[in-house]
Amino acid sequence: EAGVAQSPRYKIIEKRQSVAFWCNPISGHATLYWYQQILGQGPKLLIQFQNNGVVDDSQLPKDRFSAERLKGVDSTLKIQPAKLEDSAVYLCASSRTGGNEQFFGPGTRLTVL
Amino acid sequence: GESVGLHLPTLSVQEGDNSIINCAYSNSASDYFIWYKQESGKGPQFIIDIRSNMDKRQGQRVTVLLNKTVKHLSLQIAATQPGDSAVYFCAEIWGGKLIFGQGTELSVKP
Numbered sequence: 001e002a003g004v005a006q007s008p009r010y011k012i013i014e015k016r017q018s019v020a021f022w023c024n025p026i027s028g029h030a031t032l033y034w035y036q037q038i039l040g041q042g043p044k045l046l047i048q049f050q051n052n053g054v055v056d057d058s059q060l061p062k063d064r065f066s067a068e069r070l071k072g073v074d075s076t077l078k079i080q081p082a083k084l085e086d087s088a089v090y091l092c093a094s095s096r097t098g099g100n101e102q103f104f105g106p107g108t109r110l111t112v113l
Numbered sequence: 114g115e116s117v118g119l120h121l122p123t124l125s126v127q128e129g130d131n132s133i134i135n136c137a138y139s140n141s142a143s144d145y146f147i148w149y150k151q152e153s154g155k156g157p158q159f160i161i162d163i164r165s166n167m168d169k170r171q172g173q174r175v176t177v178l179l180n181k182t183v184k185h186l187s188l189q190i191a192a193t194q195p196g197d198s199a200v201y202f203c204a205e206i207w208g209g210k211l212i213f214g215q216g217t218e219l220s221v222k223p
Contacts, residue, residue, distance in 0.1 A: 033211075102159075106156050107155075
């Protein structure tokens with residue numbers, strides 16, 4: 001089966017600019033996750049969707065980050081405005097409903113200058 | 114901007130030797146643990162999992178050991194190969210969330 005797709009793979013922006021990332025989960029996976037992975041650290045959950053509803057966004061910096069999954073399939077994560085400390089890899093993952101195994105995409109490496 | 118991150122623990126082994134990667138987890142109430150492998154430029158990849166009611170589980174060339182008394186996980190890789198070079202993360206399921214520990218960078222010398 002095809003894996004989790006993400007785009008773009010790399011993005012370089014100036015601070016205070018906006019950026020958006022796109023994720024297409026594995027077909028049939030109802031649960032979708034966005035993680036932030038800072039260099040040298042493990043991924044940290046930002047938001048979890050079940051179909052098109054938000055299950056957990058407690059660690060999402062809502063003053064600048066937003067995410068949506070309008071039709072319960074693809075998802076976008078947006079940062080507006082970006083800060084230097086947002087430089088990280090943004091990973092998307094998906095899983096079957098109730099499944100413990102999450103399948104990760106290749107990530108988008110964001111550099112904020 | 115310059116990214117500042119933690120310095121990863123590293124483990125260097127000779128090809129063919131066995132590797133042991135250790136991890137301390139945070140929550141005594143966690144009931145499920147996973148080891149992930151992350152190669153450069155890729156997302157984490159599932160290796161093996163274990164439930165809290167077990168203390169050992171074996172896969173192909175990998176074994177995970179769980180010591181709940183001291184909240185410790187280990188991953189053993191038999192006959193380590195160059196393709197095993199990666200960063201390895203342990204993770205726990207707690208409160209419905211996947212929480213990653215600090216990674217260990219494994220380097221395999223040919």
